[in-house]
Amino acid sequence: MRNVVYAVMVSLLSVAFVLPIYAGAATATNIDVTASNWKFTPGTITVHLNQATTLNLISKEGVHGISSSYLGISNTIIMPKSTSVTFTPHKVGTYQLHCTMPCGPGHTDMVLIVKVVE
Numbered sequence: 001m002r003n004v005v006y007a008v009m010v011s012l013l014s015v016a017f018v019l020p021i022y023a024g025a026a027t028a029t030n031i032d033v034t035a036s037n038w039k040f041t042p043g044t045i046t047v048h049l050n051q052a053t054t055l056n057l058i059s060k061e062g063v064h065g066i067s068s069s070y071l072g073i074s075n076t077i078i079m080p081k082s083t084s085v086t087f088t089p090h091k092v093g094t095y096q097l098h099c100t101m102p103c104g105p106g107h108t109d110m111v112l113i114v115k116v117v118e
């Protein structure tokens, strides 16, 4: 009998812990982006229409920045100390965010691609 109670408790606990993980996966709103010379990693991110999204930004090399008036991302400088910016995309499309800081020879190639999907 004690084993049965234990088994039921374990199953209930599993459900309690597993369900929130699935719920979170469907509505992921935090994305880590690392800047370096001269790229963003990942170079392409996908976000969802009308869903507030927070980019956690950090530079492991140099000083960089992003900005997008189309996406509502205010100019955000990316340095070794992490920072974040939150925005809500209102139009489906693919947006190219060029680095906003003149950061060296590879600066003009430094692009973060943001895909906004339904």
Ligand SMILES: [Cu+2]
Pocket (backbone or CB within 6 Å): 038, 063, 064, 065, 099, 100, 101, 102, 103, 107, 110
């Ligand atoms: Cu840069």
